[in-house]
Amino acid sequence: LVSITAGCASVKHWEAILIGAIGGCVYCFVSLLIQRLKIDDVVDAFAVHGACGLWGVLALGFFGDPEAGGNGLFHTGKADQLGA
Numbered sequence: 001l002v003s004i005t006a007g008c009a010s011v012k013h014w015e016a017i018l019i020g021a022i023g024g025c026v027y028c029f030v031s032l033l034i035q036r037l038k039i040d041d042v043v044d045a046f047a048v049h050g051a052c053g054l055w056g057v058l059a060l061g062f063f064g065d066p067e068a069g070g071n072g073l074f075h076t077g078k079a080d081q082l083g084a
Contacts, residue, residue, distance in 0.1 A: 001020075002023065002048055002049055002052040002053050002056060003019050003020055003022070003023025003024075003026070003052045003053070003055050003056040003059065004016050004019050004020050004023070004056060004059075005053075005056055006053075006056040006057050006059070006060050007019065007056065007059060007060035007063065007064060007070065009068060009069065010060060010064045010065055010068045010069050010070035010072075011059075011060070011063045011064065011065055011068070011070065011072075012063075012065055012068075015063040015065070018063075019055075019056065019059045019063065022055065022059070023052045023055055023056065023059075026051050026052055026055045027044075027047050027048060027051065027052050030046070030047040030050075030051040030052075031044050031047040034046060034047060058082070060072065060081065061073060061079070061081040061082040062074055062082070063075075064081060
């Protein structure tokens with residue numbers, strides 16, 4: 001949910017599923033990394049909101065659909081939104 005929040009109005013349905021699936025992988029990796037580094041985050045707040053939120057913002061730069069108001073790299077060929 002956190003991964004798709006930034007771009008929910010600007011991506012296609014299949015892209016939202018892909019963004020969410022990648023967000024799930026990001027969560028698992030970051031959660032394990034935080035545990036391995038012995039950082040105290042009992043509720044995985046950083047893994048969910050920090051890492052998945054960052055992925056969601058970057059995903060909008062990749063997948064933003066111009067027909068829905070986005071400016072994503074895969075649709076336009078421009079990396080304008082990723083440079084911000």
